[in-house]
Amino acid sequence: MPIRTGRYVLTLPSGPVITGSAAVVGKKEGEGPLGQEFDHIFTDTTMGESSWEKAESALVREAIIRALAKASLSSAEIDVIFSGDLLNQCIATTFGLRELDIPFAGLYGACSTMALSLAMAAVFADSGAANNAIASTSSHFASAEKQFRYPLEYGGQRPPSAQWTATAAGAAVVSKSGGGPRIEQVLFGRIQDLGIKDANNMGAAMAPAACATIADFLRDTNTKPTDYDMILTGDLGAVGSKLLIELMQKQEGIDISPVHADCGLMLYSLDEQDVNSGASGCGCSGSVVCSYIMKRLTTGALKRVLFVGTGALMSPTSSRQGESIPGVAHAVLLTSTGRE
């Protein structure tokens, strides 16, 4: 049963377990430094579908099916699935999950969705509301470009601060019992908005939310950055990561640089893959956490990872209306089963 720790952290005493997780990605992601980590790489990013939106639906469904297989569970054994994506009305998720026949709680957290869905699944598993829950999310470079920016055929230029939406999906089965990495604590973030208006600089828009969430988490749990092997942000990219480290130092007096990592800086080789400031999209942290991170938590190579998913809560319409970009960040403390 969840216990409130400090003002914002929820401690989950039963330690819900990630009994299976899977990440599937596109060609470009497969060619990046984490290529060996993924469960499957689709070299044809249409996935054989007739639209980019349907391709993204196929991507998230594939991640879920593989996560279920790794947890040795059928969809009939899942009590609830928490999932969402970036497309208008979350159609990647709703059409992707349509045939699974699992109770569906739709989420919207933009690129924070993997952390939000893991936090929800963990609270449900810890409280007994679910024996097994799924957390999942997806993004697709082509469906995102089409919706948020320009048609691919237009060949629009991108400023250095822009990030590359990952073609990727991640899914994790969170269970009341079993073997695997644990979710020990979660924190639902508050919306932060420091007035950034540049939709080509999402990292800067999301950094204040990451800063608030990390500071809240450390304060509520009375811990310091070096108590974690890694404080892993979702997809701040190069610009946002630098800003986060500065904000943490100047506003909070906390140096997270020794343990900070960012999924947006891990998915691609920034030198070789022409992705400007790094990766973004729900599938960025979704695929990195559900592969590389979970594997190392399982072996014990990583013992305590504070995963802080970050989301920019704007739309093309709000940006056209001159609005700034609100951000949110949700935190999930992932720990190795084998920790002392």
Added chain:
Amino acid sequence: MPIRTGRYVLTLPSGPVITGSAAVVGKKEGEGPLGQEFDHIFTDTTMGESSWEKAESALVREAIIRALAKASLSSAEIDVIFSGDLLNQCIATTFGLRELDIPFAGLYGACSTMALSLAMAAVFADSGAANNAIASTSSHFASAEKQFRYPLEYGGQRPPSAQWTATAAGAAVVSKSGGGPRIEQVLFGRIQDLGIKDANNMGAAMAPAACATIADFLRDTNTKPTDYDMILTGDLGAVGSKLLIELMQKQEGIDISPVHADCGLMLYSLDEQDVNSGASGCGCSGSVVCSYIMKRLTTGALKRVLFVGTGALMSPTSSRQGESIPGVAHAVLLTSTGRE
């Protein structure tokens, strides 16, 4: 701590309490049969804002502030807010909640969002994950028409099966303790899709989901329709309500007609207000449940209401790509405090 009852129902033994709720609506809704029930009627549906999207944000914020006041709580006493809406990337919600400084878990459930958010808030309150949580949602006729259909200035015609998106928001504070209507059980629905493709007939697309959820709920709890004062669907409208009653009878052998009501048939006068098949939009069930229904549960005039929020999980993009319309329905059992 939530207890699973049958396959899909969660029983909440502590009986989370709705300590405050509020509904605010636009001019047309204020002129309807429930006009006296609402907390506030905005005769200028721009709300003094410069865009319809910003007007919708103002609407949901107003509902939340009024619900907080009625619960005698400040935003600092709220542990988490569950909210979502129909706009792309849920901007009515994210911009509406931006200044409230409350931990934010974004939802996407289309028109089922009031039921989804109430169910989430109730599970969190029952499990101890929150002492106080807010469930809220909104819709606005003009922002929805602009996004989903035609510019208002175009004056497009609507077929008889079409529904009218409500300009309305509802918010409820769900607490671990206190006085007010209780949430005794919840059910998260599974996506249903019988192949309906007509985006002007959402009621028909959502009826199969309502049918599955009601049948699951009655089966799992071993109850019959007459055990409830009301089985209240979200916004099936005239066409969808008729279809639901037929589906329940033919597929499940259950006659819900003596106790069935639909928020989409309650908000407007179908004879006098030119709304074709009735009301729709997240704010339809949001405003009806957070005013009329909660008031009658508080006085005891209604004792047991099974509220089944219904959502159509498509987008204009999926419809243009020839896809059918998946539906989902979430159920919340609301009971009077004063029941024997």
